[in-house]
Amino acid sequence: xxxxxxxYPMISMVVNVVLVIIGLGLFVNLxxxxxxxxxxxxxxxxxxLGTQTMALIILYAFKHGTDLYMAAVLVLSIxxxxxxxxxxxxxxxxxxxxxxxxxxxxxxxxxxxxxxxxK
Amino acid sequence: xxxxxxxxICLFLxxxxxxxxxxxxxxxxxxxxxxxxxxxxxxxxxxxxxxIIAYILFLFYTEITVSFKGILAIIFLLxxxxxxxxMIVKAAYRSGAPLWEKSLMDELADMEFHVHDxxxxxxxxxxxxxxxxxxxxSGKLPEELLEENMEVFKEMLTKK
Numbered sequence: 001x002x003x004x005x006x007x008y009p010m011i012s013m014v015v016n017v018v019l020v021i022i023g024l025g026l027f028v029n030l031x032x033x034x035x036x037x038x039x040x041x042x043x044x045x046x047x048x049l050g051t052q053t054m055a056l057i058i059l060y061a062f063k064h065g066t067d068l069y070m071a072a073v074l075v076l077s078i079x080x081x082x083x084x085x086x087x088x089x090x091x092x093x094x095x096x097x098x099x100x101x102x103x104x105x106x107x108x109x110x111x112x113x114x115x116x117x118x119k
Numbered sequence: 120x121x122x123x124x125x126x127x128i129c130l131f132l133x134x135x136x137x138x139x140x141x142x143x144x145x146x147x148x149x150x151x152x153x154x155x156x157x158x159x160x161x162x163x164x165x166x167x168x169x170x171i172i173a174y175i176l177f178l179f180y181t182e183i184t185v186s187f188k189g190i191l192a193i194i195f196l197l198x199x200x201x202x203x204x205x206m207i208v209k210a211a212y213r214s215g216a217p218l219w220e221k222s223l224m225d226e227l228a229d230m231e232f233h234v235h236d237x238x239x240x241x242x243x244x245x246x247x248x249x250x251x252x253x254x255x256x257s258g259k260l261p262e263e264l265l266e267e268n269m270e271v272f273k274e275m276l277t278k279k
Contacts (some may be wrong), residue, residue: 008120010125010129015132017133018136018170021137021140022136022139024140025139025144028140028144028147029147032143032147035147038216039214040152040211041155041216043207044155045146048142048143048159048163051164051167052139052143055135055139058167058170058174061174062174065181066183067183067186067189070174070189070192073171073188073189073192074191074192077196077199078195078199080199080203081199081200081202081203084203084204084206084207085202085203085206087210088207089210091207091210091211091214092210092213092214
């Protein structure tokens with residue numbers, strides 16, 4: 001691995017220190033995921049894990065000196081957003097894909113929603 | 120790269136690290152999902168912003184590139200993080216996640232509803248009824264039409 005930061009010793013030291021700090025943060029996030037009392041608490045902990053993985057990738061990219069790692073950060077942020085949206089739908093309804101009309105318990109039993117205006 | 124720009128980059132890096140660590144400690148320590156969202160949405164994303172800004176500055180000062188992808192990532196995070204956190208906290212509220220026992224008030228209690236409320240089913244059925252009638256009458260809603268449909272409305276109410 002080419003260490004691009006060899007010319008900049010101060011930035012190199014700070015990057016290493018911040019890597020350790022964010023590693024600690026990831027560890028704390030794991031404890032959050034395990035000790036949360038509700039499902040949404042766990043989901044929030046996992047989202048913070050994803051965000052800090054992005055931070056790790058940025059710090060790793062410092063050592064290579066290219067712009068290419070930014071694409072990975074973009075993809076991870078999009079994935080994190082999609083997972084948050086999907087989890088929130090799942091937590092609300094117990095189902096990810098649902099029609100907006102199905103709201104009552106009667107509909108969840110499987111009967112198609114029918115109203116009898118024609119009588 | 121001059122000494123001052125190097126110091127500037129180091130400042131942003133250290134700020135980012137501190138924000139990230141404090142955000143995750145806050146996530147661990149806060150008692151409540153509604154407090155935890157505070158720690159998720161603000162410090163963690165602020166830490167990411169600081170790190171991305173440091174990276175952009177680094178690439179700029181070393182004359183490698185001007186990182187447009189970094190700016191794009193900042194803009195996307197600015198848009199997506201508030202939406203995601205609001206969605207997840209709304210879902211938590213609707214699924215009946217408990218409040219902290221020391222929290223003072225629940226201002227959404229009148230407008231929203233927990234699943235565990237007794238009135239949940241009746242409220243939901245009333246909402247769907249209202250939707251149906253609106254769709255039937257398709258916007259033109261004089262009182263005569265409402266009176267015509269009053270029997271249907273009552274029938275459905277008694278059925279529920």
